[in-house]
Amino acid sequence: xxxxxxxxxxxxxxxxxxxxxxxxxxxxxxxxxxxxxxxxxxxxxxxxxxxxxxxxxxxxxxxxxxxxxxxxxxxxxxxxxxxxxxxxxxxxxxxxxxxxxxxxxxxxxxxxxxxxxxxxxxxxxxxxxxxxxxxxxxxxxxxxxxxxxxx
Amino acid sequence: xxxxxxxxxxxxxxxxxxxxxxxxxxxxxxxxxxxxxxxxxxxxxxxxxxxxxxxxxxxxxxxxxxxxxxxxxxxxxxxxxxxxxxxxxxxxxxxxxxxxxxxxxxxxxxxxxxxxxxxxxxxxxxxxxxxxxxx
Numbered sequence: 653x654x655x656x657x658x659x660x661x662x663x664x665x666x667x668x669x670x671x672x673x674x675x676x677x678x679x680x681x682x683x684x685x686x687x688x689x690x691x692x693x694x695x696x697x698x699x700x701x702x703x704x705x706x707x708x709x710x711x712x713x714x715x716x717x718x719x720x721x722x723x724x725x726x727x728x729x730x731x732x733x734x735x736x737x738x739x740x741x742x743x744x745x746x747x748x749x750x751x752x753x754x755x756x757x758x759x760x761x762x763x764x765x766x767x768x769x770x771x772x773x774x775x776x777x778x779x780x781x782x783x784x785x786x787x788x789x790x791x792x793x794x795x796x797x798x799x800x801x802x803x
Numbered sequence: 804x805x806x807x808x809x810x811x812x813x814x815x816x817x818x819x820x821x822x823x824x825x826x827x828x829x830x831x832x833x834x835x836x837x838x839x840x841x842x843x844x845x846x847x848x849x850x851x852x853x854x855x856x857x858x859x860x861x862x863x864x865x866x867x868x869x870x871x872x873x874x875x876x877x878x879x880x881x882x883x884x885x886x887x888x889x890x891x892x893x894x895x896x897x898x899x900x901x902x903x904x905x906x907x908x909x910x911x912x913x914x915x916x917x918x919x920x921x922x923x924x925x926x927x928x929x930x931x932x933x934x935x936x937x938x
Contacts, residue, residue, distance in 0.1 A: 663823050790811055801814065
């Protein structure tokens, strides 16, 4: 099911808009409940549709007061097997600082497990554009996470 | 560079995003109920159609047997069932003597029997006749 496969990635994606893991979860819930509750025209690429819907819902949520909520350690959307919470938070910050289209590509590729071709189909952007967005995004993330990788 | 990216990609994938809590039960139930209902309806329709076709085939075979043999199978051998108008018409056209036999059999099935010794009708009739004689 779409929810099981892409749910965690969508929460991470939503979290980059609302800066609170709980609110991000709520946003993803909201979107899936809406999908399940009524007749929705099935789009050609459902993953892309869900990403768009989550983005819109997250932006609405942010507009309704979450915008400046400070991040705290408990609200981290990522976790690592080695328990490095600082790195997890740093990643969350770094993702939130990426331009939206780069962030989308990274989340779809790394945590939704989509190929760049699939991301291109989902976003409607040319493959070359998607590939360069991805490369730029990785470069920025690498730079931001460098101190934590050495630990 | 490619290899560099792959390594970093692997590093990133070690961060696990929080798994969202399960969807509320009613939302799943509605979907599941709809699917189950559709499956049950499909199975019901399939079984109904199968039974109907089997019944039709059996009825056709029985009519054909009657037409071919010119006799009606004995009451012990076949279940009692009235022939349809279509079957009787076909018998009348194809095998008039078979029709007589079929009508006779149908009559036996439809009218209460009174030719056996233990027939309730026969006992009643005899009682009635006895009463009249006494009068």
